[in-house]
Amino acid sequence: MFGTETTKLPPYAIAEMGVGFVPEGRKIFANLTVEENLKVPVDRPGKWTIQTVYELFPRLQERRNNKGRQLSGGEQEMLSIARALLLNPKILILDEPSQGLAPLIVREVFRIITQMRAEGMSVLLVEQNVRMSLEVADWVYVLNDGEIAYSGTAADLQADEGLLQSLAGVSAEKWEI
Template sequence: MTNYALEAEGLHTFYGKSHILHGVSLKVEEGKITTLLGRNGAGKSTTLRSLVGLTPAREGKVTIFGQDTTRRPPFTIAKLGVGFVPEGRKIFPNLTIEENLKVPADRPGHWTIDTIYELFPRLKERRNNKGRQLSGGEQEMLSIARALLLNPKLLILDEPSQGLAPLIVREVFNIVVRMRDQGMSVLLVEQNVRMSLEVADHAYVLNDGEIAFDGTAKELSQDEDRLQSLAGVSAEVWEI
């Protein structure tokens, strides 16, 4: 029997009168990387916001680790073991790295500030620098680090490679793979399609608020016509 960290069924989400998601359903298997792909404006970020309670769906159901979280506020969803790395990083610019890392509530587990510094030596080197003084890659590392301090069982990332140099992108994706290898479930929204498919186990494609593909990442990676139809597809095949 397959165990799922997250299941969403028939989500319909609106911004005011604008109907953004039209019956979106997806699943994230425990201990696997699931990627959600699609063109800009397809509804990917709205899907994530609906899953974590920031923009609740008007219709549909969300289940996380067997619990119905459809109408729960975000902080109670986080307490179930869900880490969320939003698009744009959302770190505190006037706080130092170390102060940013002290913001999340303590949860028992492997991830502490010390183990974060082992994972991200660059953050340790610059721990007294303020958020606004960091490069884009350093800000992304800090954003992921804050989510890991919740010791999540499910990590949700929204566009982690956005605006980063290629070498930093590789580093970020290697970290995502490492999370999966440690048993964490990952839901990844990403514009770099080929890179996502290299690391993911399962893939969904969202088109105009509807799921247009649901299958293995390997299957999608071999569908060149569909790949070419996705915005942001890279001609270079990325290798770990």
């Protein structure tokens, strides 16, 4: 990452390099309030503060005194993203951010990803929701059994429905949200 081998580094060292990570499964502190969860990351200088993440996620501000376990899946995902943003990363890695979320919440998560990109943040998105991913991506890698099956622009893949279907199958089916 950024020219440095990271496979043997501890997570805190990777975070110090400017990498934010939102793991699959919404890893939050269930017994802490939203506000307490947001105070866990080390305070790093930059744009993202508790106030700016509350502006991005107004629902979290409304629920700031609720415990993590009292949040919906979508709110927990927002809290996970907010915690990663508080590290003021150069790149944000999101692993399956739409997994298990209602379609309306999926739309909100992807709106937030689009906003982060518009503000200049690099985002690496690992996602099975192919069509939504193509809407926010510049570049796409499709993996098959751990091998790169496709590498190219999102626009090129979107334009070739046959290729998209052959690479992604059911994941490429159109659905409205």
